Each structure stands twice: as C-alpha cells, then as structure tokens.
Amino acid sequence: MASRSAATLDDLRRHNRVRLLRRLHEGGAATRSDLVAFTGLNRSTVGAVVTELADVGLVTEVAGTAGQVGRPSLQVHPVAESAVVVALELRVERSIALLVGLGGTVLARREQRHRRSDYGPAAAVRTVRSLMRHVLSQGPKDAAWVGVGISVPGTVDHGDGRVRLAPNMGWTDVPLADLVRESILEEYGWSPPVVVGNDADLGAMAEHVRGGGALDENLIYLSGEVGIGGGIIIDGRPMTGAGGYGGEVGHMVINPAGTRCRCGAVGCWETEIGRDAVVRAAGLSDDAEVADVVAAVEAGRRRARTGIDRIGSWLGLGMANLANLFNPQVIVLGGHLRLVYPLVEEVVEQRMHEALPAVREQVRVELPAFSGDSTLLGSAEAAFAALLDDPIDVLGRSGRAIA
Amino acid sequence: MASRSAATLDDLRRHNRVRLLRRLHEGGAATRSDLVAFTGLNRSTVGAVVTELADVGLVTEVAGTAGQVGRPSLQVHPVAESAVVVALELRVERSIALLVGLGGTVLARREQRHRRSDYGPAAAVRTVRSLMRHVLSQGPKDAAWVGVGISVPGTVDHGDGRVRLAPNMGWTDVPLADLVRESILEEYGWSPPVVVGNDADLGAMAEHVRGGGALDENLIYLSGEVGIGGGIIIDGRPMTGAGGYGGEVGHMVINPAGTRCRCGAVGCWETEIGRDAVVRAAGLSDDAEVADVVAAVEAGRRRARTGIDRIGSWLGLGMANLANLFNPQVIVLGGHLRLVYPLVEEVVEQRMHEALPAVREQVRVELPAFSGDSTLLGSAEAAFAALLDDPIDVLGRSGRAIA
CATH class of the missing domain: 3.30.420.40 (ATPase, nucleotide binding domain)
Known part of the structure; x- marks a missing residue:
C-alpha cells in the first residue's frame, strides 16, 4: 500500500513538471500566478516545479515588463538556448x-x-x-x-x-x-x-499547438505540394489510424473520369489540385511555379483565370467531402494551396455549400498561421x-x- | 490535504465499480479471479465491489460449471432483469x-x-x-x-x-x-x-464493444439503408467531429458525373450504392427489396449480375477512399450492404486494391457480428x-x- 502511494506521488510530480514545461514551451512566458491558474496547482507546488526546471536551465525567471500596478511580478520564460x-x-x-x-x-x-x-x-x-x-x-x-x-x-x-x-x-x-x-x-x-x-x-500539429487552430479540437491541415497530404486532429489528438497512415486525403478518388495518379488509381484528389495540375490548368509549362500562376491570374490572363477556377471547384468539392466525413472546426490550407485559395475563395465557398448544412455551418477555412513553415x-x-x-x-x- | 486524499479514494472506488460493472456488462460472467486479472485490483477490493453491486441487485454470484479440477469457483453474472x-x-x-x-x-x-x-x-x-x-x-x-x-x-x-x-x-x-x-x-x-x-x-459502437471488431481500435461501420451512414471509431473512441456530425460517408462525392442526391450535391456515394440504387441497378422495380436483388443474382439473371457488379465497384471505390482517409483495421458492412457484399466480394477487393499499399494491407472487411441488429x-x-x-x-x- 505504501509503495503504491509513493508511486502515485512520483507520477504526480512528473505530471506537474510536464504540464508546466509544456505550457511554457507552447504558450510562452507566464507569471507564477498564470501558472497557478493554468495548472490548478497551489502556489508552493508551482514554485517547486519552477525551481526544479530552473536548476537544470530549461526556464529562467525575470522581472515582468511594466504596465502593471504595483511591483512587477516575475515572469517564467522557457530558455531557447537550453x-x-x-x-x-x-x-x-x-x-x-x-x-x-x-x-x-x-x-x-x-x-x-x-x-x-x-x-x-x-x-x-x-x-x-x-x-x-x-x-x-x-x-x-x-x-x-x-x-x-x-x-x-x-x-x-x-x-x-x-x-x-x-x-x-x-x-x-x-x-x-x-x-x-x-x-x-x-x-x-x-x-x-x-x-x-x-x-x-506535422503541419496539423503545428497549427493545432501554436497556430490559429490552437483552440480547435478538430482540425484538418492540407499540405499542397506535388501531392496533397492531410493532417487530421480529432478531439485534440492526431488521427493516425491503425498503422499511422491515416489522412491520405490526396488519394481520395473524387473524379473517376479523371486522370491516372502515381499511386495507380484514377481520379485521386491530387491529380486535380496538386501542383502540376495547377500549373497545367493555368496553361503554363511544367517547370513553372505556382507563384507564376498567381502572377498570370493577377495579370488578368483569361486562360489562367479559367484554369484556376476549375482547380478551385475541385478544391472546394474535396473540402466539402472532408467536412462531411470529419465535421472539423477548421480546414487549414498549407503549401501551394495557401497561394491558390485567395484566388478562388468564392468558387471554393460555393462548392463547400454542397456539404450538409450542419457541418457547413461549423467549418471555417484558414490560411496557415506560419505561412510556409x-x-x-x-x-x-x-x-x-x-x-x-x-x-x-x-x-x-x-x-x-x-x- | 486530507480532503484531497479522501476525494481521490472516493473517485477510485467509483472508478473500480464502473470498470468492474462495465467488464461484466460487455464481457459477460466472470470469476472473481478473472476480475482480479482484468482490473489489476487485489482480491479483497474486487470482493468489496462485487458485494456492493450484488447488494443493489445488478450482479449475482453462482457456482461455475464443471470442467475444472477442484471445487468450482463462483461466477459473477450481470443480472439482465435488474x-x-x-x-x-x-x-x-x-x-x-x-x-x-x-x-x-x-x-x-x-x-x-x-x-x-x-x-x-x-x-x-x-x-x-x-x-x-x-x-x-x-x-x-x-x-x-x-x-x-x-x-x-x-x-x-x-x-x-x-x-x-x-x-x-x-x-x-x-x-x-x-x-x-x-x-x-x-x-x-x-x-x-x-x-x-x-x-x-451506434452500429459502430455495438461492433466495437461486442462484435468482431472488439479488439480493433480503428473501425468503420457502414449502415446501408436508403442512405449510407458511417460510424467511425478512432483509437477506441467514437469520432464525433466538432458538433457530432462526423462520419457522413454517404455524402462523400465520389462520382461528380453521377446523379443528384437528396442533399443537393451530385454524385454522393449513397446515390451509387444506397438501397434504391441497388434495386434499380438490378433492373427491379422501385418497390423491390434488396433481398429480391439477391434472389435475382442467385437465379443467374444477367441484368441483375451486371447491375450488382457495378454497385460492387462503387462500393469498393468508396471503401478504398475510407481506407486511405482513416487507415482502419476493419470496415464492417451493415444494413443492406451486408446482403450485397457476398455477391460482389471479388469486385470490391479489386477496387480496394487501389488504396495505398500500407493501408490496404491493414484493413479487413467484415459482416456485422449481429446481422441486422x-x-x-x-x-x-x-x-x-x-x-x-x-x-x-x-x-x-x-x-x-x-x-
């Protein structure tokens, strides 16, 4: 019985240490009072954990900046160089x-x-x-x-x-x-x-931990590169599936009358909205960049406009599918989709209107908080x-x- | 400090009670030794919880059946009539x-x-x-x-x-x-x-708690009726999405060149494999049942065979999509899909081959453990x-x- 209690106290101490360090790592500097409020621990426990982390150099305490009445309280900072x-x-x-x-x-x-x-x-x-x-x-x-x-x-x-x-x-x-x-x-x-x-x-994790989706327990991050990847956070946790392969949204077949994908199937989403498809739809040569497509559309070139609208339609259709399947609070468009979306926002919205009303009302579309990073x-x-x-x-x- | 420990002990007692009752409810009768092994609690704690539950009539203890050496141990049963x-x-x-x-x-x-x-x-x-x-x-x-x-x-x-x-x-x-x-x-x-x-x-929950997918932490249950519903278990927990609307697999658009769905979109999966589509594909009148389709196929009627193969192809394509998206261990085919699948197993398998190799290797297809229930x-x-x-x-x- 004694050893059981001891194990529990040890676990508790470790648990408190982890919560506090994670809060500082993810949320940045905080006063001890902030940490008391955040963890629900009492002041002396917070003090002990801070001291322990400061002893190994992971955090440091410095006087807070002005703007407060009374003496400035100490701020606990994570030490980037540690x-x-x-x-x-x-x-x-x-x-x-x-x-x-x-x-x-x-x-x-x-x-x-x-x-x-x-x-x-x-x-x-x-x-x-x-x-x-x-x-x-x-x-x-x-x-x-x-x-x-x-x-x-x-x-x-x-x-x-x-x-x-x-x-x-x-x-x-x-x-x-x-x-x-x-x-x-x-x-x-x-x-x-x-x-x-x-x-x-990984993109989904960053957006969930530090980005605009930090408060959203259900988030989808789309990474548009040559292919289209999907990072899916469900109830605050990454969805991995049985073997860690979940979220292969780029290989969701969406156009069976479309073109063959590198994976062998026909009409995968990434054959319609992957980087090569974007460049080709705009009528540019294969070695052009998505930035060139953006320039062409902004310069008013008709072929580029028509092409990018078609991309937007497929993008919105796939996003409606994901909304129906996952009922997320937010879909974050990363990679080249970050450049494409502002050009086709209306088309995407129109297609997403085909999702069921309940899910459509709850989902917002966002660009990544960290641009390309x-x-x-x-x-x-x-x-x-x-x-x-x-x-x-x-x-x-x-x-x-x-x- | 004293009140904190007390609260914890109370919580612990409630927690033990819940685990033990849930084990009996989901797994059926068990000896006290089974319960000790399952809960990791010691014998006297298990005894106390069993007594407590027996006092309110939820469980009863009866002598176990023969087949064991030594005196038969007592079996704890959940009382269905309680x-x-x-x-x-x-x-x-x-x-x-x-x-x-x-x-x-x-x-x-x-x-x-x-x-x-x-x-x-x-x-x-x-x-x-x-x-x-x-x-x-x-x-x-x-x-x-x-x-x-x-x-x-x-x-x-x-x-x-x-x-x-x-x-x-x-x-x-x-x-x-x-x-x-x-x-x-x-x-x-x-x-x-x-x-x-x-x-x-709810079908997914039953299959996960009591069915063939009881050991699978990632399970998809498809309910085929007039529409196609999806119940999705991820890491052992129901996926609800932001508002409880997740899993609307029937409204995954899979054939944009297809027919209009009641939801307003074109080419939803349920327009291709819902009950009406099955009956129509087999060339039967709208008031026929899926059982009639099965009879027609088994009687060797060519139109029915061709039709059901087309259904199987769309079924497999959608299942490949779900495998790529969710990487489940098992997809359980409920409702009328339970009747359709045995007729089209090969076609489905062929289409599912279009899923990525890693996810394809990990997924099995099953019929519900409880037939229609x-x-x-x-x-x-x-x-x-x-x-x-x-x-x-x-x-x-x-x-x-x-x-």
Whole structure:
C-alpha cells in the first residue's frame, strides 16, 4: 500500500513538471500566478516545479515588463538556448532545416534546392547531413541537442520511422530514421532520437499547438505540394489510424473520369489540385511555379483565370467531402494551396455549400498561421516531444549541439 | 490535504465499480479471479465491489460449471432483469424496438412497418410509444428502467438529441429526444434519460464493444439503408467531429458525373450504392427489396449480375477512399450492404486494391457480428451508458419498467 502511494506521488510530480514545461514551451512566458491558474496547482507546488526546471536551465525567471500596478511580478520564460532540435522538411524539389530552441524560437535556417528526378534516399541523407551541420554550427554553445524531426511527403511507419511510400519522391520502404541516425552517429559519435513524420500530420500539429487552430479540437491541415497530404486532429489528438497512415486525403478518388495518379488509381484528389495540375490548368509549362500562376491570374490572363477556377471547384468539392466525413472546426490550407485559395475563395465557398448544412455551418477555412513553415514547426514539435515528456531524464542523456 | 486524499479514494472506488460493472456488462460472467486479472485490483477490493453491486441487485454470484479440477469457483453474472433499457431503431420504412437487460440480453422485440412517404416526427413518436409499451409489457417486473436509446438515419446533435437532418426521412430540426421524453412522461408520469444517435455511429459502437471488431481500435461501420451512414471509431473512441456530425460517408462525392442526391450535391456515394440504387441497378422495380436483388443474382439473371457488379465497384471505390482517409483495421458492412457484399466480394477487393499499399494491407472487411441488429444493440449501449457510469446513483433514481 505504501509503495503504491509513493508511486502515485512520483507520477504526480512528473505530471506537474510536464504540464508546466509544456505550457511554457507552447504558450510562452507566464507569471507564477498564470501558472497557478493554468495548472490548478497551489502556489508552493508551482514554485517547486519552477525551481526544479530552473536548476537544470530549461526556464529562467525575470522581472515582468511594466504596465502593471504595483511591483512587477516575475515572469517564467522557457530558455531557447537550453535545449534545441533540428527540424527538417524534405520536399520533392527542396529541403529545409531549422534549428529550433525550447519555446519554439527559430535559431537558424538553411535551405537547399535539388532536382526532382534525382533525389533518392542516399542523396537525401547527404542533404540532411549538410543542412544539419550548417544549422547546428549557428546554434548556441552548450545547448542540449534533444532531437531531430523530419517531415516527408508520404506514408510513414510511426514505430520505426520508415517511409513506406512517398510516391512523388519515388521512395518505397526507406528506413529514413535509421539512415539519418547512422549518419549522425558517424559524424558526431552520438545521436539524439530521430523521428520521421508525414508532412501534413506535422503541419496539423503545428497549427493545432501554436497556430490559429490552437483552440480547435478538430482540425484538418492540407499540405499542397506535388501531392496533397492531410493532417487530421480529432478531439485534440492526431488521427493516425491503425498503422499511422491515416489522412491520405490526396488519394481520395473524387473524379473517376479523371486522370491516372502515381499511386495507380484514377481520379485521386491530387491529380486535380496538386501542383502540376495547377500549373497545367493555368496553361503554363511544367517547370513553372505556382507563384507564376498567381502572377498570370493577377495579370488578368483569361486562360489562367479559367484554369484556376476549375482547380478551385475541385478544391472546394474535396473540402466539402472532408467536412462531411470529419465535421472539423477548421480546414487549414498549407503549401501551394495557401497561394491558390485567395484566388478562388468564392468558387471554393460555393462548392463547400454542397456539404450538409450542419457541418457547413461549423467549418471555417484558414490560411496557415506560419505561412510556409507549419510543417517545419511541426517537425520541431515532434522532436521536442521526448524532452517535454520527461525533461530531467532526457536532458541528462543528451549530447551538446556544439561540442 | 486530507480532503484531497479522501476525494481521490472516493473517485477510485467509483472508478473500480464502473470498470468492474462495465467488464461484466460487455464481457459477460466472470470469476472473481478473472476480475482480479482484468482490473489489476487485489482480491479483497474486487470482493468489496462485487458485494456492493450484488447488494443493489445488478450482479449475482453462482457456482461455475464443471470442467475444472477442484471445487468450482463462483461466477459473477450481470443480472439482465435488474436494469433494462428500450432500444429503438427508426428507419425509413420500418421501426424496431428491443427491451435489453444488463449484460446485453434481449428480453423482448417488436417491429412495425410504415410507409416511406408518411412518417413525420409526430407519427414516429406515436410508433415509438406503441412499440415501447409493447416491449415493456413483456419485461421483467420490478426491473429498473434506466434509459431509452434511439437511432435515426441522420445527423444528430449530441447535446440535446435533436435530429438536425435526416434527408431520407424528410426531417429537419426535429427535437426527437424531447418529444419522446414528453410522450413517456405523459404515459408513465416519469421518464428515464432519452438519448438519440446516428444509426451508423451506434452500429459502430455495438461492433466495437461486442462484435468482431472488439479488439480493433480503428473501425468503420457502414449502415446501408436508403442512405449510407458511417460510424467511425478512432483509437477506441467514437469520432464525433466538432458538433457530432462526423462520419457522413454517404455524402462523400465520389462520382461528380453521377446523379443528384437528396442533399443537393451530385454524385454522393449513397446515390451509387444506397438501397434504391441497388434495386434499380438490378433492373427491379422501385418497390423491390434488396433481398429480391439477391434472389435475382442467385437465379443467374444477367441484368441483375451486371447491375450488382457495378454497385460492387462503387462500393469498393468508396471503401478504398475510407481506407486511405482513416487507415482502419476493419470496415464492417451493415444494413443492406451486408446482403450485397457476398455477391460482389471479388469486385470490391479489386477496387480496394487501389488504396495505398500500407493501408490496404491493414484493413479487413467484415459482416456485422449481429446481422441486422448492430444499430439496435448500439442504441441499447448508448442507453446503458448512464447506468454504467454511475450505477448506484442511477439505479436509485430510476422508475420501474412495469409498475
């Protein structure tokens, strides 16, 4: 009986530590009173947890800014330089790395373009290595390097970080987490945990944790790239499905009279609204960018206008389907859809009107809070998860980012 | 501090009571040792909870059957006659009522047919009243009547049991729970809680709690009637969406070149595989039943064969979409799809092959464990939920089924 109570008190302490650190990491600086109100713990418990986290350097207390009557209360801040992660986004034509500190502060950024046709797993690992070296070199000395998060446009096994299928990269069964971990081991003699996730799932997480959808328990994030990914948050939690492959909205067949998709089926949503379809519908050549389409529409070119309206119609139709299926509070349009949507807002709204009245009334459409960086920030969140779940232990086991 | 511990112990006791009763209700009779193993509680705590539940009559202990070495151990049984619910399923052409006792025992059943065109809310409430009177009259004397659960083929507001839209019934904004409660009050001078749910959601719940999908945390139940409903279980919990309207799979647009749906959109899945589409595809007249289609196919009528294959193709295509979107372990085909599927298994499998490999490998297709009764049994589970959450209190407040 005694040991049971003890275990419970220990669990409770860990639980309080986790809640408080997560609040600071996600919501930013707060006074002790804020933390008392947020956690429902009493003042002395909050004080003890803050002291514990300050002792290991994860938080610091500084005098609050003016604007308040009476003496300024202390503000507890997450220390960005205490613990860092490398967040990577691998795309068909471009890869990006961020160095992100505790609290979500972006400390460094590096981007590299590559050819669509020539980007196998080995090349990707080389790119990751070079991007990682660069952003780490710009990081704070002595920061604990607590994780690496990588997003890919494909289906990922959450258990082992294996990319099952990334059709637009031409990848099948790539043990990406293992490959990157080996590469880090080779270079640094040590590796933090490496997590790999689907781009849209990670974008959804960032929008849910830090974005405009932070209060929405049911959110869909669409990542428009060459393909269309879907990150789906249900009752505040990522929907993974049986094997972590849920949310493949790009392969929802929506036009059986349409064109064949890389996945083998005919009429997948991404054949109608993927980046290639957008460029083609506007009458531009295959190597044009979506930004060129936007320019053409804004310049009043008729072919581009007609084309983009057709895209908008398919976009709205698919969004109506998702609204009927998931009844979300918000659909966030990421990737190139972020550029397309402002051009076709009316068409989309009209098509979404075909969703059932009850779901239509409840859903809003938004652009990402982080422009093009939602996926990267989601990768960072995934990489921070281990630290947030067990800060003292993970910090103790971590190597330094810059030796 | 003392009051906090006390609250926790109280919570713990209630929690143990709930877990144990739910185990007996869902899994049937068990020895005390089974219950110790299942709950992780020690023997004396299990004993205390069993005694407590036996005191109010919800469970009883009887000597186990033979087949064991040594003295037979006592088996704890849920007592079906201790607490009952009325489960109702309102359909477009037929309504059914069950009287269900604790543990899921069906104690009485009654069915009533009606005309599709002439079934407004007032008529439905009259039907409910008459069905309810009949099944209650066959129930055990002195059973506590702890709830009423009603399924409808439409979108339902979970907060107040209002039917927002049941297009195939022609209902909009019907406060069904209130209407039925008033009718019960009028007749019995008292009413247990009345809960209303979407038919497919309730079918999914029954299959997940008691059916072949009991071990599957990600399950989709398709209720094929005039329309097609979807009940979706994600990570073991019903997916409701922002307002309880999630899972409207019948209004997933799948054939934009198809026919107009009652909901106003064109090419909804239910226009391709709903009951009317099945009958029409087989070349039978509109008043034929799906059973007639099965007979025609089995008799080798070519038109029926061709027609049903086309249905199978649309069925499989939609199922591939759902697999890509939700990555479930199992899709359960209820309602008329239960009759259609065995005729078109190969066609369905072929179309489902168009889903992404990772999701395709993980999903199985099943017929409901309870034939046509999944939805009804789900209504019963919804009606039992209050009792299972707080047995002693709910029992104390309940009226008797038969005065």
